[in-house]
Amino acid sequence: MTRTPQHLDDDGVAEAAAAWFVRLQAPDAAPQDWQAFEAWLQAAPVHARAYEHIEAIWVELDDQAPAIAAVLDTPRPAPRRDRRPAPRQAAVRRARWLGIGGAIAAGLAVAVFIAERPAPVAPATIYAAAPGQTRTIRLADGSQVRLNAASTLKVSFARDARRVELADAEAAFDVTHDAERPFLITVGDSQVRVVGTEFDLRHRAGATQLTVRRGVVEVRPGAGDQVVKVAAGQQLAHEDGSHVAVVTPVNADDAFAWTQGQLIYRDRPLSEVAADLTRRFGRPVSIADARTAAIRFTGVLVTDSEPAVLRRLESFAPVRAEQTAGGVVLRGR
Amino acid sequence: MARQGNSALIEVYLERRQDLVRFFTVRLRSAAAAEDLVQEIYLRLSSREGPDAEIQSPTAYLYRLGSNLMLDRMRGERRAAARDRAWRETHRTDVGSDEVDETPNALAALEARQRLERIVQAVTELGPQTQRVFRLHKLEGLSHTETAAQLGISRSAVEKHMIAVLKHLARRLP
Numbered sequence: 001m002t003r004t005p006q007h008l009d010d011d012g013v014a015e016a017a018a019a020w021f022v023r024l025q026a027p028d029a030a031p032q033d034w035q036a037f038e039a040w041l042q043a044a045p046v047h048a049r050a051y052e053h054i055e056a057i058w059v060e061l062d063d064q065a066p067a068i069a070a071v072l073d074t075p076r077p078a079p080r081r082d083r084r085p086a087p088r089q090a091a092v093r094r095a096r097w098l099g100i101g102g103a104i105a106a107g108l109a110v111a112v113f114i115a116e117r118p119a120p121v122a123p124a125t126i127y128a129a130a131p132g133q134t135r136t137i138r139l140a141d142g143s144q145v146r147l148n149a150a151s152t153l154k155v156s157f158a159r160d161a162r163r164v165e166l167a168d169a170e171a172a173f174d175v176t177h178d179a180e181r182p183f184l185i186t187v188g189d190s191q192v193r194v195v196g197t198e199f200d201l202r203h204r205a206g207a208t209q210l211t212v213r214r215g216v217v218e219v220r221p222g223a224g225d226q227v228v229k230v231a232a233g234q235q236l237a238h239e240d241g242s243h244v245a246v247v248t249p250v251n252a253d254d255a256f257a258w259t260q261g262q263l264i265y266r267d268r269p270l271s272e273v274a275a276d277l278t279r280r281f282g283r284p285v286s287i288a289d290a291r292t293a294a295i296r297f298t299g300v301l302v303t304d305s306e307p308a309v310l311r312r313l314e315s316f317a318p319v320r321a322e323q324t325a326g327g328v329v330l331r332g333r
Numbered sequence: 334m335a336r337q338g339n340s341a342l343i344e345v346y347l348e349r350r351q352d353l354v355r356f357f358t359v360r361l362r363s364a365a366a367a368e369d370l371v372q373e374i375y376l377r378l379s380s381r382e383g384p385d386a387e388i389q390s391p392t393a394y395l396y397r398l399g400s401n402l403m404l405d406r407m408r409g410e411r412r413a414a415a416r417d418r419a420w421r422e423t424h425r426t427d428v429g430s431d432e433v434d435e436t437p438n439a440l441a442a443l444e445a446r447q448r449l450e451r452i453v454q455a456v457t458e459l460g461p462q463t464q465r466v467f468r469l470h471k472l473e474g475l476s477h478t479e480t481a482a483q484l485g486i487s488r489s490a491v492e493k494h495m496i497a498v499l500k501h502l503a504r505r506l507p
Binding site (some may be wrong): 011014015017018019021022023024025026027030031033034041042048051054055056057058059060061062063064066067068069071072125133134135136141142146174189198261298304305330 | 355356358359360362372389390392393397400403404408409412416449450452453456457468471472473474475476477478479481488492495496497498499500503504506
């Protein structure tokens with residue numbers, strides 16, 4: 001990835017490359033944008049190199065995201081800007097280009113590390129998404145976890161296994177294949193074993209729901225001896241305290257819809273919709289009475305903003321959303 | 334749920350196949366590599382099952398899909414190295430000045446940490462609002478639209494902040 005930095009001194013090219021990269025990621029980029037981009041790439045070889053440099057940084061940021069967030073969250077003794085006297089930094093950098101500054105730079109880094117980072121006593125890391133917030137986490141093995149709102153996840157990787165604990169939470173997992181180190185999840189009173197696959201796992205109010213989109217997942221419900229295999233396109237449901245698990249065929253994409261900012265329901269009680277909206281927007285959505293709670297709902301809710309979702313819900317289901325001091329109350333019409 | 338199926342996308346793919354090969358030949362500097370990639374786009378299309386509601390322009394979607402496949406490959410190449418690092422971090426038993434030994438592994442871990450320090454430093458040099466956008470969009474995975482909503486700014490403002498982030502990081506990170 002290291003290459004001569006000359007072309008990067010050209011601010012204009014770096015900026016154009018960054019602008020192309022960001023614009024082409026937008027969902028409303030048009031075919032003409034791609035054609036114009038192709039022409040720009042061909043206009044000069046430095047353009048392509050500058051663009052590849054942006055891509056390399058982008059991918060590096062993906063991998064480093066949790067680490068960067070952790071360091072940014074660590075309180076610093078002195079404002080960071082004090083440590084940025086440009087001349088010294090630049091000198092070290094130039095020295096590194098010449099290949100003689102590595103040792104010096106490494107020495108500095110050791111000092112910085114020991115002073116600033118607390119000792120990693122327990123290797124477990126806790127990730128949380130607050131109500132109204134979702135997060136994407138990239139784990140050290142390359143696996144990706146999307147954490148739904150109001151969810152907590154504990155991760156600890158060891159030589160023999162990758163272990164995750166899921167309490168009151170929902171998360172969509174895309175697990176990197178590693179036959180040597182299985183991915184083990186404790187969810188409620190059950191154990192889930194994964195080798196490399198994509199699935200959504202939800203544990204709310206003592207009920208576990210596992211939906212597999214790719215590959216196969218093994219579950220030991222209620223920590224019993226029975227092992228249930230759940231394949232792509234299947235969903236397992238289990239209540240804590242029982243030894244029973246029910247596997248049914250489903251449209252797996254529905255369970256992942258929240259990762260795309262949607263909630264999909266097929267004949268679900270309104271109380272479930274209310275609980276999902278409470279987590280999604282971080283403001284209580286409650287049900288006025290038992291009759292309303294029993295209303296069955298089928299439909300897709302795009303969760304862009306709370307007022308818009310409530311408006312849609314009112315037009316899809318026979319309910320009215322009433323604003324109160326304590327949050328929103330859904331009442332049957 | 335509106336589902337247009339994949340046949341519409343595949344039709345557009347067949348129509349645009351030559352354009353895609355030409356574009357990815359420019360990107361990959363190899364016609365053979367471009368053919369492979371464009372073939373992989375086809376495989377993704379035929380195994381795709383998700384709802385198509387978010388696709389505004391099928392043609393632009395095909396270009397983006399191919400470009401993301403390129404990013405995935407780069408990611409895959411990085412991961413082997415990342416795994417080695419994770420190994421070392423999780424198996425540190427003794428922490429203190431004594432634990433820094435001179436094995437190649439320790440040096441690799443050190444280099445990775447140094448690199449991380451450098452990234453973080455570059456990020457902290459950005460303006461506060463730009464840092465907030467970077468954090469929500471890149472670290473927490475919100476889309477441009479979600480980031481804009483969270484901060485109460487327009488989507489084009491989010492894009493401008495992200496351009497500033499990438500431009501700055503490109504200058505500060507070799």
